[in-house]
Amino acid sequence: MLSAVKMEGHEHPDWSGSSYYGETECYAAAGHMNSGPPMNSMSSYMNAPGMSGAGHMSAHYANPVGVNHSMMHAGVSQSPGAGIPGLGGALPPSMSSISPPPYGNMANMMSPAYGQACGVRSREPKPYRRSYTHAKPPYSYISLITMAIQQSGSKMLTLNEIYQWITDLFPFYRQNQQRWQNSIRHSLSFNDCFVKVPRMPDKPGKGSFWALHPDSGNMFENGCYLRRQKRFRKVPGTGDKEAPGKPGSEAASVAAGSAGSDSPRSSSASSPPSSDAKATAADFKPSRGEPLPSSPVRVPSPLAHTQPLFSHHHHHHHPLLLHEAAAAAAAATHLKPDPYHHQHPHQHHYSFNHPFSINNLMSEPAVQYGGYGCPVSGALVAAKSALDPGAHADNNYYRGVYARPIMNS
DNA sequence: GCTTGTTTAAGTAGCC
């Protein structure tokens, strides 16, 4: 991910290379939009990562992920009473039960504390100098996709919805769309952690839904969405997938022995495309290639009649169904349960509320702070705007994160 | 024709 920051440096030197890191500390100040001494939250995080949100919890709402992103664009309003209370349930326990810090804590993310937590070098602090409204977010595409899917009530989005989520949240991605959207598509196809869920025949539309593999929950250890510590891979030969970060695992060993820097989804990656290779790949990734009626990733027929599951307009009503489907898909694919996160399949567990975790990104300072809109927050705002026509969801995460008063420490 | 999805390749950067 960080490489991306650098690669984009030509266009956005603010985030590039050393300048990016060099100024990360600047954000430490940036995020303290909430009351209280700025350093408190950061130092608190540093000393007790797990309590990153503790200092803010009382002031926050439950995670608003239940307000579906698509609703924003569709202009669908949801009564706050109906939507918000149920929001928590749409997230894994760690994300729904923990009241995360507000976006302001993105500042913390950019702080040296973040750097240490995520293995990013920290540099000498520099004073905050400028707005980063269109700077490239420090998230990988995989992270962005993951977050987008996570925030959706149904835990699945179409490609276009993912695009929308990203562009809504990160103004940076409103430019050069062809470039990053290609990367998004590549990431979706390339990474085992994303599974394609076909549309129902009676719900035609473009593209399939994309969901997270049930066992991919710990891709981002510690909830840090900056860079995965281990790629989520299937276990070759069995069709199983393997949770990331398992030392000595088959996948790890295979990966280590695989040719090339990229040998993602299957062993076919190291061999030229062929029908055999594709067949092998299909074993690993049923969603790849031609339709496979018995494909485990394709939601089993028992759930097929739950049409809202695949309805673009209704899927946010049935998050559990999706998880059931995903769990069924996982079971059908003989997926290994994650030994480290042996929970209900849909209960992605993050070991703690990392500042760069979705917990934080998806927290909703929008209402409290007037909007730091991620789509989620934006959705909240949208919901809010249903009551208050004056309000709108034109917020982005930079607004709350980067365009903040300077704090010199 | 455009979008979506797959695949390959090349390159950068971080970690051990």
Place this chain on the structure above:
DNA sequence: GGCTACTTAAACAAGC
């Protein structure tokens, strides 16, 4: 330096 994660580009196919 090797491995891995990630980004970007590009070609191609299929579906709408």
